[in-house]
Amino acid sequence: MSPKITVELLRQLRQAMKNSKYITEPIQAYIIPSGDAHQSEYIAPCDCRREFICGFNGSAGTAIVTEQHAALWTDGRYFLQASQQMDNNWTLMKMGLKETPSQEDWLVSILPENSKVGVDPWIIAADQWKNMSKALSSAGHSLVAVQDNLIDTIWEDRPAPPSTKLITLGLKYTGLTWQDKVTALRGKMAERKISWFVVTALDEIAWLFNLRGSDIEYNPVFFAYAIIGISNIKLFVDSKRLLDPAVQEHLELDSPSKPELTIQCFPYESVYTELQAVCAALAPKEKMWICDKASCALTQVIPKSHRSVIPYTPLCLAKAVKNPTEIQAMKMAHIKDAVALCELFAWLEKEIPKGTVTEISVADKAEELRSQQRDFVGLSFPTISSVGPNGAIIHYRPLPETNRTLSLNEVYLIDSGAQYLDGTTDVTRTVHFGTPTDYEKECFTYVLKGHIAVSAAVFPNGTKGHLLDSFARAALWDSGLDYLHGTGHGVGCFLNVHEGPCGISYKTFADEPLEAGMIVSDEPGYYEDGSFGIRIENVVLVIPAKTKYNYRNRGSLTFEPLTLVPIQLKMINTDLLTQKEHDWVNDYHKKCRETIGAELERQGRKEALDWLIRETQPIV
């Protein structure tokens, strides 16, 4: 991987930072966040401004350019990748390490007195704006909103914003009509005496209206805003997309069943002026919800006295707790996904000795096999297919110039997932096709112990996911090892593969408590730079747990794995397992064999079935 050459781009950006065409006074620093106007994690090509300016294309990172410096902040998953993709003009700021300054501290340490720091108010969240603005002000600087995005002014061939065809989802997949969801939302609003709610997160809008799109690769969402009132529904979306009769019918655009369920449609761009109009007509005591992750630009339209900023919206919470229809659909999606992966591993065993299988060809083969499954829509994120040292790049994505051949001598890690109409999958398996070293097996076994510790954890109702994070690390910590990423994230149902408000990570404290019906990933790992990477990831469903006692009648929860793909026995040092862990592995493999075996049989995939039966033999 060769770094992007950024000398000329930085020169142009620094000129723009002084150009009175865009700004009244020169700015001394410009912040380029990685998000779009909806603070999406994955973004459309037209929004990849941070990648454009520095070359780093990971999913998280913020660039800051000053007159003298250019720096990029990203987290442990991306240290290696970022250092490879950026040229010498850039300083990599490794977040999470003690010696790394925060963006605020760094700016304060290098800026001349009374500096102005610019940012596009549409792509910075209101809470981030507030924190940054406060830190800068207290050091005598100021944060200023630059209306023209300065990257766009120097980005000559910037792609056009997408406007893909919308998919309507029926009750079979969603379990609830959009009308029911709007009504439930209004109930929550009424409870809190809220008259309006500005919906800005793309997955919340998609979930609310039972619509999907493909504006952003891997995430079945579409660019839109919504403003929901107690008796109004305003949807802001490219009007061409509403010409589709299926969409018209789904949204009851011509013949709404009830007046309060009538959707008023507006062009996407008019959200700003329409929100201004709604705000202008507010009665003195009316309150409007907006998420603290909404853009600064939109948040500031709402007068402070009417603004109620919330960390998680009721849609985010409702979406996170899957209903029985969604749970069944997610289970079906995971069965199909496991079928594809069993086929993949059976195929790999045959093909690898030929020496022609590469990281990229496995990723392609995995996609091909998944695409044969019913209701396949696409991948849920770029497949991480990595051999040996590439496995240590936590969010590695194989490129022609980094592509390695799979062999009998190196550890292979594949983290992949798909979108099906019935659900979203995300699974990581780490395997060896020859004989793993004792050290590789030892590390794998610690990671497995961590995976099991979370998956089998029993905890009281009301427990937040971050309290489970250390369970995943204890076995690694005992030996002086660790991994620099969280342990799990929420997973959408045919929606974003990363979603809030729950997760399992030491980095957060403000996650919402886990509830039965929530779905998260369980994915501890271990990475040895230059050698190998190990990760074992299942998607797991939060379910009630039966316990011997029931303290204060709180009830307990645990997890049920939805992912049912064998964990390679060859990689396990069974001497390191406790009896409980031993039993967990056997029970898990029994479930894989029974559930996926039945589906493989139904689909007539004999070779994969043989492989599955072989790989799920009990350990003794």
Place this chain on the structure above:
Amino acid sequence: MSPKITVELLRQLRQAMKNSKYITEPIQAYIIPSGDAHQSEYIAPCDCRREFICGFNGSAGTAIVTEQHAALWTDGRYFLQASQQMDNNWTLMKMGLKETPSQEDWLVSILPENSKVGVDPWIIAADQWKNMSKALSSAGHSLVAVQDNLIDTIWEDRPAPPSTKLITLGLKYTGLTWQDKVTALRGKMAERKISWFVVTALDEIAWLFNLRGSDIEYNPVFFAYAIIGISNIKLFVDSKRLLDPAVQEHLELDSPSKPELTIQCFPYESVYTELQAVCAALAPKEKMWICDKASCALTQVIPKSHRSVIPYTPLCLAKAVKNPTEIQAMKMAHIKDAVALCELFAWLEKEIPKGTVTEISVADKAEELRSQQRDFVGLSFPTISSVGPNGAIIHYRPLPETNRTLSLNEVYLIDSGAQYLDGTTDVTRTVHFGTPTDYEKECFTYVLKGHIAVSAAVFPNGTKGHLLDSFARAALWDSGLDYLHGTGHGVGCFLNVHEGPCGISYKTFADEPLEAGMIVSDEPGYYEDGSFGIRIENVVLVIPAKTKYNYRNRGSLTFEPLTLVPIQLKMINTDLLTQKEHDWVNDYHKKCRETIGAELERQGRKEALDWLIRETQPIV
């Protein structure tokens, strides 16, 4: 325990809330925090205003009185106690339960429009003021500072503020002179370009000047403020206390060694005007540190442009990491404390069958035995001595009306500790003098497993204590059990038994990372209302851990128990222990036998030695 009758007091307070002698406009609610002007956890009798008004005398709780309502917020340790000590005029607000409103939400839900809520600005911390004020304003109310404390206006026999004799501590105990500590502090100030630091926490002042007092029972501190400049030291303390020649010499009041180490002494009350004077003379860019837990009154003296509010002061951090002298001194204090407890348990075994030993008499006996040890100063908190159902009251303190007799049929829990010149102790043991039931043993063993899980945990440098909290609960959670308090707190060295900035609790996120030299408690428990309480508490020292590998050269940490008192074997169901836990118990008891045994022998305490040897036999 009969509740305090509060009808008349509430009537008087409500009158004061409307009395123009104290306030310009009537207030609709009055907040009575539990702290003093230094936000101390334990307080002097003159500051027990919350207890005076509602009767509840636990260490944490806030009362709010409105025209119609009176409510008290406290945490899980005190639910039972508070409900017993308060009469029907009071509503108990159980913090930590989902259905319990916050103080802010409750006020907003019950106050008439445009209400004024009053509070004494000296006994509310600046950060609490800010949060409360913000919440009230956003609902149309306001928080107002009431300069005359309204409780004091109705408290006829309020005790006078204490002014006890000061104790000077030499290098033998402190390891560092106060001059060295001031110099190190100034180094930290210079690093951050801070010219002044207002020290408001009593334990920080005591630690900095190597002085102790006894103004507050159990906490060897004295009422004082300090303002430290780069070349000034201003100490605010009752001037009578400085007449003692030992104190004069210790502080070099007559002959300071260096001009910048000259202490200027002021009366305690003049801190407000003196801080005003310092602030008036500040140069434009000068910054002044003050802790966010300092009083609102004092914080607001510092103009915003000069104010740098910090969550943990450099003194708090420096004090938490014990130096080698302090560590040795703490070890010695714990050895002496264990001697006293071994004697106590040996005595109990003989005495209990007589049927005359009560919760109070054990507490008295424990104090008597501790007082026989060298350098004993007093207790470090009121002894929790509790039989059977009283053990379920987490911070129970035996009173004549609740006093139970120890018997062969009930579980007995004793949580006690002392102040010695060389250190502070805090230890809990739960024992049975007859035959515990299988259920009691089962619960005890889960608590023990949690205790060991924390004590034996290995974790990377930089880990915050809250990440270890779930380790203490896992065994309980597995069976549907839990406890409603944190797992550990920082412990001072001949200072407060509870100190920041580290601890082990699911409730915090802003704790500072654990470091070698820090000292915390490890005290999981289980409480069955109406039946029994179990807690196993050791004070443990953070030490470097040797691990097989060393990921990214971060190094690892673990704990070394300082408390060396046998854990009753009779209470353990050894079938529930893993081999590792089994070995931990035997290793721990071996260390108790060797270390405490030697000291018992040295002190010629034969009966206790016999008891120790018997109680530390290896389990098989």
